[in-house]
Amino acid sequence: MKSNIFSYPYKISQQMRNELNGHKSLLIWFTGLSGSGKSTLADALEQKLYELGVRTMVLDGDNVRGSLNKGLSFSADDRSENIRRVTEMSRILLDSGVVVLANFVSPYKKDREYVEKTIKPNIFVEIYMKTSIEICKQRDQKGLYMKAEKGTIKNLTGVNAPYEVPENPAVIITEKDSLEQAVEKVYLEIKDKLELQIE
Ligand SMILES: Nc1ncnc2c1ncn2[C@@H]1O[C@H](COP(=O)(O)OP(=O)(O)O)[C@@H](O)[C@H]1O
Numbered sequence: 001m002k003s004n005i006f007s008y009p010y011k012i013s014q015q016m017r018n019e020l021n022g023h024k025s026l027l028i029w030f031t032g033l034s035g036s037g038k039s040t041l042a043d044a045l046e047q048k049l050y051e052l053g054v055r056t057m058v059l060d061g062d063n064v065r066g067s068l069n070k071g072l073s074f075s076a077d078d079r080s081e082n083i084r085r086v087t088e089m090s091r092i093l094l095d096s097g098v099v100v101l102a103n104f105v106s107p108y109k110k111d112r113e114y115v116e117k118t119i120k121p122n123i124f125v126e127i128y129m130k131t132s133i134e135i136c137k138q139r140d141q142k143g144l145y146m147k148a149e150k151g152t153i154k155n156l157t158g159v160n161a162p163y164e165v166p167e168n169p170a171v172i173i174t175e176k177d178s179l180e181q182a183v184e185k186v187y188l189e190i191k192d193k194l195e196l197q198i199e
């Protein structure tokens with residue numbers, strides 16, 4: 001069917017916005033179990049980037065599920081839809097010239113691959129939070145693991161829903177890394193990609 005929708009060719013490009021900002025756009029994607037430290041690390045990294053004058057925006061699984069993705073469940077299909085919408089949102093933000101920090105359990109390899117191939121090449125940086133389920137259970141800040149043990153919640157990744165470990169992440173953060181070390185590891189990976197023009 002022929003579509004009657006035509007996209008308008010705006011003159012200001014992502015490249016021009018990047019030049020204005022003095023750095024490239026990047027999508028830093030944090031994947032790992034609930035409680036693995038995604039939000040904590042993104043928060044600390046964003047503060048460092050802010051101090052350096054980098055424009056950032058965070059997309060956090062928990063926040064997005066209460067707004068843009070309200071009503072989606074934790075079934076495999078809805079998890080994919082969650083990631084698809086986040087990918088589109090990321091695309092807009094990347095186009096705006098900023099560095100996006102995206103924290104999503106994103107347990108399925110195919111969903112993470114979809115993100116990578118959908119956005120422009122070379123600006124996707126996958127960070128695998130390799131925190132053991134035992135540590136995540138000990139932390140259990142949101143009480144999710146306790147609820148899963150009691151059977152009051154289903155589809156909790158790592159307990160009764162799968163987590164497919166990333167095969168080739170750009171950075172692996174383990175529970176042995178302090179928060180400061182984790183920030184440095186990620187920063188080292190993105191430093192050159194940022195092409196930060198410091199005045
Ligand atoms: N490197 C770390 N060392 C010790 N505790 C941490 C570390 N990173 C996160 N935490 C703690 O673990 C809990 C879960 O972290 P959070 O960032 O919310 O995980 P996620 O976003 O992956 O669910 C929080 O209470 C946080 O303070």
Ligand SMILES: [Mg+2]
Nearest residue numbers: 038039062103
């Ligand atoms: Mg979080």
